[in-house]
Amino acid sequence: MQVFIQTIVNGIVTGCLYALIALGYTMVYGVLKLLNFAHGDVYMVGAYIGYFAIQWFGGPTALSIPVPLLIVIMLVLAGTGCGFLGVAIERFAYRPLRDAPRIAPLITALGVSFLLENTVLLLFGGFQKNYNTSEFINLTGGGIHIGDIRIDPVELTIIGVSALMMIGLKLLVDRTTLGKSMRAVASDREAAEMLGIDVNRTIALTFFIGSFMAGVAGVMSGFEINFISSTIGFLAGLKAFTAAVVGGIGSVTGAMVGGLFIGLCEAFSLSYISTKYSDLIVFGILIIVMLVRPTGIFGKRALQKV
Amino acid sequence: MSTEQPPPPRKGQIGVDEWVAQSGERQEATGWRRGLGTLERRVGWWQRLAIVALLGLGFGLITNNVNILTVGFTSVLYAILSLGLNIAVGWAGLLDLGFIAFFGFGAYGYAIFSSTALGTGGMGGSHLAAFESIPIVLVAAGIVGLVIGLIALRLDGDYLAIVTLFVGQAFMEAVNNIDPGTLGGVNGLFGLDGLHGLGGEITTPRGYFFIALIFCAVLAGILHLLDTSRTGRAWRALRDDPLAARAMTMPVNKLKVMAFSFAAMVGALAGTLFAAEQSSVFPTNFTSNILILIYACLVLGGVGTIAGAITGGIAVTVVSAMLTSPKDSAYLFYGLILLTLIWKVRPWRHLAAVLGGTVVLGLVLNAVVGGISSSATAGSPGSVGWIGSAVSHWVIVPSDAATYGNILFIAMICMVIALVRLEGRKRLILAVPTIYIAACCWESRLVVNPAITTQIMLGAILIVTMAARPNGLLGARRVEVL
Numbered sequence: 001m002q003v004f005i006q007t008i009v010n011g012i013v014t015g016c017l018y019a020l021i022a023l024g025y026t027m028v029y030g031v032l033k034l035l036n037f038a039h040g041d042v043y044m045v046g047a048y049i050g051y052f053a054i055q056w057f058g059g060p061t062a063l064s065i066p067v068p069l070l071i072v073i074m075l076v077l078a079g080t081g082c083g084f085l086g087v088a089i090e091r092f093a094y095r096p097l098r099d100a101p102r103i104a105p106l107i108t109a110l111g112v113s114f115l116l117e118n119t120v121l122l123l124f125g126g127f128q129k130n131y132n133t134s135e136f137i138n139l140t141g142g143g144i145h146i147g148d149i150r151i152d153p154v155e156l157t158i159i160g161v162s163a164l165m166m167i168g169l170k171l172l173v174d175r176t177t178l179g180k181s182m183r184a185v186a187s188d189r190e191a192a193e194m195l196g197i198d199v200n201r202t203i204a205l206t207f208f209i210g211s212f213m214a215g216v217a218g219v220m221s222g223f224e225i226n227f228i229s230s231t232i233g234f235l236a237g238l239k240a241f242t243a244a245v246v247g248g249i250g251s252v253t254g255a256m257v258g259g260l261f262i263g264l265c266e267a268f269s270l271s272y273i274s275t276k277y278s279d280l281i282v283f284g285i286l287i288i289v290m291l292v293r294p295t296g297i298f299g300k301r302a303l304q305k306v
Numbered sequence: 307m308s309t310e311q312p313p314p315p316r317k318g319q320i321g322v323d324e325w326v327a328q329s330g331e332r333q334e335a336t337g338w339r340r341g342l343g344t345l346e347r348r349v350g351w352w353q354r355l356a357i358v359a360l361l362g363l364g365f366g367l368i369t370n371n372v373n374i375l376t377v378g379f380t381s382v383l384y385a386i387l388s389l390g391l392n393i394a395v396g397w398a399g400l401l402d403l404g405f406i407a408f409f410g411f412g413a414y415g416y417a418i419f420s421s422t423a424l425g426t427g428g429m430g431g432s433h434l435a436a437f438e439s440i441p442i443v444l445v446a447a448g449i450v451g452l453v454i455g456l457i458a459l460r461l462d463g464d465y466l467a468i469v470t471l472f473v474g475q476a477f478m479e480a481v482n483n484i485d486p487g488t489l490g491g492v493n494g495l496f497g498l499d500g501l502h503g504l505g506g507e508i509t510t511p512r513g514y515f516f517i518a519l520i521f522c523a524v525l526a527g528i529l530h531l532l533d534t535s536r537t538g539r540a541w542r543a544l545r546d547d548p549l550a551a552r553a554m555t556m557p558v559n560k561l562k563v564m565a566f567s568f569a570a571m572v573g574a575l576a577g578t579l580f581a582a583e584q585s586s587v588f589p590t591n592f593t594s595n596i597l598i599l600i601y602a603c604l605v606l607g608g609v610g611t612i613a614g615a616i617t618g619g620i621a622v623t624v625v626s627a628m629l630t631s632p633k634d635s636a637y638l639f640y641g642l643i644l645l646t647l648i649w650k651v652r653p654w655r656h657l658a659a660v661l662g663g664t665v666v667l668g669l670v671l672n673a674v675v676g677g678i679s680s681s682a683t684a685g686s687p688g689s690v691g692w693i694g695s696a697v698s699h700w701v702i703v704p705s706d707a708a709t710y711g712n713i714l715f716i717a718m719i720c721m722v723i724a725l726v727r728l729e730g731r732k733r734l735i736l737a738v739p740t741i742y743i744a745a746c747c748w749e750s751r752l753v754v755n756p757a758i759t760t761q762i763m764l765g766a767i768l769i770v771t772m773a774a775r776p777n778g779l780l781g782a783r784r785v786e787v788l
Contacts, residue, residue, distance in 0.1 A: 101776065103399070107601060119762065122755060238472075287469060
């Protein structure tokens with residue numbers, strides 16, 4: 001029973017991270033109908049920004065500012081940094097191709113992903129960087145202990161921040177003017193443009209928000225996993241992608257649910273089935289879900305108009 | 307009464323969209339261009355194929371350098387791979403991101419049949435001859451492609467891309483983890499037999515080059531026949547509008563599965579050649595990086611054409627090979643800059659101004675910075691040969707080149723982006739420092755990291771080609787139906 005509940009906790013923590021990344025995929029897909037393969041690498045850049053923020057404030061052993069302040073600064077820095085990166089990618093790589101055949105932006109996205117990954121490799125080298133979280137956050141003492149089940153402070157932060165951001169995003173999409181214009185652009189870009197919605201601005205803001213969340217997820221996964229390298233973006237992106245698809249790509253709620261679902265699947269296959277095959281299991285689930293319900297749990301089947 | 311006879315209609319290919327799209331060009335072209343165009347149309351496809359194959363043959367016969375022959379083999383291999391990918395992506399319009407799995411499937415299939423992998427206790431194993439193992443592997447790959455194609459039937463467009471991406475990833479996971487006893491796990495399989503059978507075995511790089519060339523030429527011929535057949539036309543109809551194709555009673559599902567299956571077989575063929583030449587297979591040979599490389603080949607050459615796929619395969623491989631040598635990469639880098647300038651900058655006096663400005667800027671900056679601090683120009687450029695010595699008093703390479711190069715790299719990206727945005731005179735003026743910074747960055751950082759530089763350039767190739775010429779260098783223009 002204890003293992004079971006601990007597994008659920010772990011699954012929720014990973015799931016929150018996947019959900020944050022998945023939201024970026026799903027929002028971009030919503031407005032542009034584009035699978036942004038570079039999104040996983042934006043997440044990776046976020047993790048690097050966080051790492052350099054720690055070094056900037058004196059390194060993990062000799063921090064010059066209190067830890068909570070550091071975390072907030074890191075999240076904001078990585079979020080805005082990645083946000084602007086996302087906007088730049090959209091502006092210079094995707095916007096010129098907005099009316100091109102569908103396959104062109106997909107291949108561009110592969111190119112952007114490759115470019116980002118190798119630029120980071122060139123600039124910061126192939127060695128893994130270490131967050132050294134345990135040096136400045138008390139992982140064993142702090143947090144919540146119920147019986148033998150424990151949730152350390154980092155995991156609490158992840159769950160708390162993710163929940164806040166998801167609620168915020170949901171409110172933003174459902175209640176604000178920006179959210180309304182996003183939904184309008186998603187349902188029909190040309191009609192939205194005719195109604196006076198600034199489509200370019202809406203798409204840029206969508207990229208900003210999506211990449212912001214990816215950057216935040218990057219920092220938090222750095223705290224949780226400690227080791228980061230230029231290649232972490234690919235697998236994390238792939239799984240978040242799975243989450244977005246399982247939930248129904250284009251649906252914000254779907255991405256959240258899908259993220260948690262994939263996180264739980266992975267945690268359970270890690271602790272009950274096999275550590276080696278956990279990725280295979282996750283991909284297998286995806287393929288089955290896609291076959292049974294190609295549009296995902298919350299996805300709507302698009303009417304094909306001729 | 308004498309009426310003027312209308313000119314006889316030129317032999318057209320009605321219904322072939324490339325032909326329709328070029329109608330404007332046919333009317334406008336004059337002088338030598340027109341002659342060239344006529345010549346191009348008169349030479350049949352098999353004559354062209356024969357010319358290219360003979361050129362390859364000649365190259366193989368006169369080259370004695372083993373390294374160059376290996377590069378030749380690799381480029382033909384990538385030509386085959388991008389031909390295979392072209393079936394799914396270029397013709398049928400199915401974005402197949404799991405293509406790499408079939409390449410790996412072929413390689414592993416060949417490896418199992420041609421090594422001790424099937425033996426017990428590390429001994430024995432089946433050492434099938436090439437004319438037995440290759441057909442077995444191809445048929446198996448075709449069946450696997452069929453199954454995945456059947457899965458893919460339920461999905462269209464982007465969802466298909468996702469599922470195939472997972473197929474590729476699942477293949478990597480599988481060969482890494484499942485049954486390390488037979489498949490070798492992360493250590494891979496090695497000590498494979500060369501291609502052998504009928505009493506002979508191919509051992510030399512030249513032999514592999516010729517074998518690959520023969521396979522590639524035959525394949526290109528078959529694919530051409532396929533392209534111009536009913537099936538080929540149906541694939542293009544499917545690519546351009548699946549719904550309309552279905553409405554025209556085309557068997558859409560059958561076509562999709564066929565495209566997948568054929569692509570899988572071609573990929574597996576390349577895999578068998580690859581495994582035989584390398585005489586080993588490792589999971590890292592089939593990562594997503596290689597997939598991107600194949601896509602770069604196809605996209606650069608032109609999606610949807612046989613000539614484009616072959617050209618792209620050769621071009622990308624040769625460029626990657628050149629980048630690994632500091633001498634050749636200098637030719638490549640400066641040559642590319644020069645070519646771009648000649649192509650883009652008109653009239654000639656502007657070109658001369660930009661080139662002269664860049665040279666003067668470099669010489670002046672080098673002298674000034676060197677005068678202020680001698681350590682700032684203490685490093686030597688990464689290029690070797692006469693280019694290296696020619697630029698050593700032009701570029702600024704400090705003794706700590708790495709950090710400096712990183713900063714320049716970021717600056718270069720920003721300036722290139724700015725360059726794209728600007729117009730007219732401003733663009734010309736900005737081009738001067740951009741080229742100079744690019745050269746400094748190249749000499750101090752990029753040229754010493756050929757592996758990373760290759761990858762960065764591949765990424766850039768994908769982005770730039772898609773933005774500038776979405777149909778590739780030799781790509782067929784499509785008629786956009788609105």
